[in-house]
Amino acid sequence: MAVKKLGYLGFGASDIEAWRSYATKTLGLMDAGSKRDALLLRLDSRGWRIGVHPSPKDDILYAGFEVENKADMERVAQTLEQCGVPIQRANPEELAERAVIDFVKCKDPSGVTIEIYYGASELYEVPFVSPAGVSGFITEDQGLGHYVLSVDDLEQSLDFYIRGLGMELSDIIDWQMNPEVKLQVNFLHCNRRHHTLALIQAPAPKRLHHFMLEVSSFDDVGRAYDRVIDQNQVVMTMGRHTNDHMYSFYGATPSGFAVEYGWGARTIEADWSVVRYDSISMWGHKFMGMGAA
Known part of the structure; x- marks a missing residue:
């Protein structure tokens, strides 16, 4: 279960x-x-x-x-x-x-x-209205989105989420962050969303690396990107990921961790096979640092 x-x-x-x-x-x-x-x-x-x-x-x-x-x-x-x-x-x-x-x-x-x-509470009688004019967020059977954790023990964490919660491995990225640092990122799913959770064993000041919101149109991403640029809060530029194919960018939240804002991710299908990648992105996603445009 x-x-x-x-x-x-x-x-x-x-x-x-x-x-x-x-x-x-x-x-x-x-x-x-x-x-x-x-x-x-x-x-x-x-x-x-x-x-x-x-x-x-x-x-x-x-x-x-x-x-x-x-x-x-x-x-x-x-x-x-x-x-x-x-x-x-x-x-x-x-x-x-x-x-x-x-x-x-x-x-x-x-x-x-x-x-x-x-048994979560629904508010159909009070329709969702975005204050920024976002056309909608993709949730329903895919859930809220995803989040990425920095963990102390990768094997223990994988055992907890896979054996304990019943999640499944989607794929792995061996991420060469720089010439000295290489990280393995493990992506897990529990429904059609490519990943609901990703785990990285790496020292970090916070457990949460980022959380992701997926919107209903690419224009929603572009407009949000403009807002984040205007506020000088870009962490990673617009790009497209290798594994879930999402078009996205990363912004700095008031708490110091990042938020990924994206559109167009592919979903897990019945014939899915676990594979590995050497890069997180096909293009873009250039690191700018917290609060840099």
Whole structure:
């Protein structure tokens, strides 16, 4: 039994108002209000997809993975326990905060809280409207998007996500960042999205390298790119990835980790085979540094 999709992400942030402005005006997300001092953000019919919580950490706090029903949640929890992972049950206050029917939680090998839930809240009666005019975000059966973690132990992390959560390996990139540094990036999927999670074993100041939002049109990417350039916040220029074929760029968030904004990714098909690559991009994606245009 496997998780079905990435449902939500929680970030810690030292400046909530900077996040509110960046998320709505630059990324085009919808302000869904606050709950227990946390800023909630929408990008589709769900009540929220991203929670930004007051914290000096400025890093990922939790990731919520969706399953279909209670029975599936219990099966995933049982599998994790069989892998030696302690499981905690959500209390009523936590359920109200996440606006789901039920969830269980645990820690991954790097200490990130993982929540397995079902029964998220839908707000069809309050349509999603992007403050920046974004035509839409690709979610539904592919989930929120993806995120990339810097981990302490790659093998333990792969075991947790593959054996524990039931995710599958999509492919591997051996990334030569510079003449001295080569990193292996492992990409994992749990639905048609090419990858919901990627893992890198490398020392880093933050666990979260970046998270990704996929929009409905290439023009949405171009307009967002203009907004990020105007704010002098480009981390990596426009480019196209070798493995998922996505056209995207990377911007700097107020918390110091990056956000990838993209369109046009290919999806996992029935005849998919695991392969490896020597480069992350076919073209573009030139590193500019945090906050450089």
